[in-house]
Amino acid sequence: MRKVHFPPSRLVFSAIVALSGGLVASCGTGSGANPEQVTVYTGRHYGIEAVFDEFTEDTGIEVRFTTGSDPELRERLVAEGANTPADVVITADAANIELAASAGLLAALDSDTLRGAIPEELRSEKNEWFALSRRLRVIMHSTERVSEPPRSYADLGGSAWSKRLCLRPSTHPYTQSLVASLILNQGAEKAESIVEGWVANEPLYINSDTDILKAIAAGDCDVAITNTYYLARLLDEDPATPVAISWPEQPTTGAHLNVSTGAVLASAPNPGGARRLLEWLATKGQKTFSDANFEYPADPSVAPADLIVGFGEHTADLAAVRQLGRLNQDAVALLSRVGHE
Amino acid sequence: MVRATTTPGPRRGAPGRRAGRLVAWVVTAGSALLVVAPVAVIAVSILDPTPSLWADLWRTRLPGMIADTLTLLVTVVVGAAVLGTSLAWLVTAHDFPGRRLIGWLLVVPLTVPGYVAGFVWLDTASAVIGPRGARSIWLCAAVLIVTLYPYVYLFARAAFRAQGADLRDEARVLGLSRVAAFARVALPAARPAIAAGGALVTMEVLTDVGTVRLFNVSTVADGVLRVWFGTGSRQAAAELATTLVATALALVVIERILRRGARYSRRASGRPMTPVRLTGVRALAATAGPSVVVAVAAGVPLVRLGAWGVEARRAGATATVAGGVWHHLGATLAVAGLAVAVCLGVGSGLVLFARRHGALGRVMVRASALGYAMPGPVVAVGAVIVLAALDRTDLVPGPVVLVGSLVGLVFALGVRFLAVAVNGIESGLDQMPASAVASARTLGARPIRIAWSVELPSVRPALVAAAALLTIDVVKELPITLLLRPFGFDTLAVWVWQATSESLWAQAAVPSLAMIAVGSAAVGALLVALERGAEVVS
DSSP states (O other), rough: OOOOOHHHHHHHHHHHHHHHHHHHOOOOBOTTTTTTEEEEEEEEEHHHOOOHHHHHHHHEEEEEEOOOHHHHHHHHHHHHHGOOOSEEEEEHHHHHHHHHHTTBBBBOOHHHHHHHOOGGBOTTSSSSSSEEEEEEEEEETTTOOSSOOOOOOOGGGSGGGGGTEOOTTTTSSHHHHHHHHHHHHOOOHHHHHHHHHHTTTOOOOOSHHHHHHHHHHHHHHHHHEEEEEEHHHHHHTTTOOOEEEEEESSTTTEEEEEEEEEEBBOOOOOOHHHHHHHHHTTTTTTHHHTOOOOOOOSSSSSSOHHHHHHHHHOOOOOOGGGGTTTHHHHHHHHHHHOOOO | OOSSSSOOOOOOTTTTHHHHHHHHHHHHHHHHHHHHHHHHHHHHHGGSSOOHHHHHHHHTTTTHHHHHHHHHHHHHHHHHHHHHHHHHHHHHHHOTTTTTHHHHHGGGGGGSSSSHHHHHHHHHHHHHHHHHHHHHHHHHHHHHHHHHHHHHHHHHHHHHHHHHHHHHHHHHTTTTHHHHIIIIIIHHHHHHHHHHHHHHHHHHHHHHHHHHHHHTTOHHHHHHHHHHHHOOHHHHHHHHHHHHHHHHHHHHHHHHHTTTTTTOOOOOOOOOOOEOOOOHHHHHHHHHHHHHHIIIIHHHHHHHHHHHHHHHHHOOOOOOOSOOHHHHHHHHHHHHHHHHHHHOOOOOOOHHHHHHHHHHHHHHHHHHTTTGOHHHHHHHHHHHHHHHHHHTTSSOOOTBBOOSSSSHHHHHHHHHHHHHHHHHHHHHHTTTOOOHHHHHHHHHHHHHHHIIIHHHHHHHHHHHHHHHHHHHHHOOHHHHHHHHHOOOOOOOHHHHHHHHHHHOOGHHHHHHHHHHHHHHHHHHHHHHHHHHHHHHHO
């Protein structure tokens, strides 16, 4: 009798062939124009699912979404072009959405609801994108070691803050947009000398606003620039966190304002659903959308969360928001020239 | 019953055979083309350079990027080579308490993703030397060395084992001391293996973008992303990325030239090396040394992740919106299983085809491995461009969309990691006696039958080893999975990213531990395969 021997490697190989076949069969299909579902690419991910759940409960429209960083999602949209399955894109900053708009990816929306809720400065000229919440990038300081905090972004270049300053690296869009606003408000030359001042103070670069604030609390730096909601999150956990806001550029140009935005894609398979989601986020969903992350609502008539009302009155730089995208490249070039990490 | 006693030999150019050959050509060339396409769409940019970009870069960040990249590359490759080779020699040529267990544990650090080891050590070191001191290129290099040395260790260990007892004994008989026998005989003979491990480390360092950024180290790979996402210019980023591929290729070529002329033949005597028994202080040191390495590379991350995991559990943060750990584990295993299957399938097809078609075949194999020399995000966008272009053609039926599908994701992972499969299978085939194929051919077997009945069965250990390495790589992979995953298909690595991008380190602990567990299972399979492979080879 002969025993038939079938080497395991061939079994493995056959399994591979079978698996590959199955894989092709499992090929994804586009969302088509399913009116009950909206597809979202979102660069904002903190607490976003709760907002979408509320929308589904309210309207019966399901939301499926994928997260990523703003620039990477934009590159994906550029590559997908007319074939994109995405209906809506949500970004964490204003520059990336403006770059998407100039690449022709976004649809202009003629909506009274959106125009009524979102101030003119906080949406694009052609109504291609709309701010959904306001994010203020301000000066933070230790309440234990700093009695006279800086009052302007330029002050942070003062020699008093040598080796006491924490900054976010220039790879991050928040840093880029802040510098873009400095270029707009102060002129390119002045902006460059401001950033040179920061760099001369040998800042500690930390690529996380939360970790920057923790570094202040731990005594590793005394002043820094971060968004306000990161402090709110820490205060929500521990009200004794020894860090406070110093509102910059008051009452002149106002604190640097960036926005989280939403837009409908020009090639959205479900433009009707997309529009409903955006209108809902700008109206009924404003409070949930903003409060989930302690941000200021884009619609000024909606009250901010109590915790951040405690941060006090301030002027915000609304005028710069639309220009952040246009000036983004200049900002990146400036940051490279002066050797900002 | 008597059948025909002679089988007519196959005639060249018979119609059936010609058709078979054509199919083999079309399939192989087609898959090679598909795999090269994402790299090619990026690399062609270099044909039309942007002088202004390079002028700007030279004046600003490029010198720093090159300095950081070279410093990191040299430190990590030398560090990993020295550490990996000495540990491999220690466990193959010596006997000491805990040798077998240590031999296994030394591979485990490979399963800790660099970005996880990075944030654990950044946090740990910050507590000791402050956040400013912790953000240094040297700590970054140290983290990369302890997570990457196992590549060298694995290859060197296999090489030392294969040398058997003869080489060393002859050296001793000729009057060399034990140390000299290692330095002048065993080490040079293992050089191709050490170089192979070093090549993997080189690629990992050149393409890393997750670990370096934690430590504020500005490498060229990081610069690619800086330029791309900072200026929105795909063209500019692609030009910079192409320099990385060129560097990687140049290093491989230089190593081959340096090795030219050196022949490392060995007799297949089959007498395994009897390890030298260490006693007393030496035995203690032999046990303690590797233990410290394992403790630093895997122990500290595991302990800290464990503590964070408990903290997350207390806070009730042990699941994401997509699901709990089982959901993410399932997604990870599904992606890894499919990607490994595709890499091995396409990889063996390519390698077997190349061995029959000389120079052109070799070019196809080399080209298909280029994705391994590119940073993950670059491969991801290259793949999106190719998939989206396919979606626009009639080749893909109407309602099917490749971008954002499992097929698209597996394709991109294949582009990135095919090299691992190809290298493994090639080295397996290299160890096979050439006479086996020649005999089969003399007996009139067709190429496909030779592949099926002779070559594939003999490289089984190599296939298993490649599968294990691929699993470890795919499980850790982040940028491609992040950009191309289907909706709701969040792997463990994606979970880690979601937590760490918000600095919620504690919430990254559970998925990190799960990734290490999957990787460790793969390491187990790898070591079993190597044990068997060693028997087959020697």
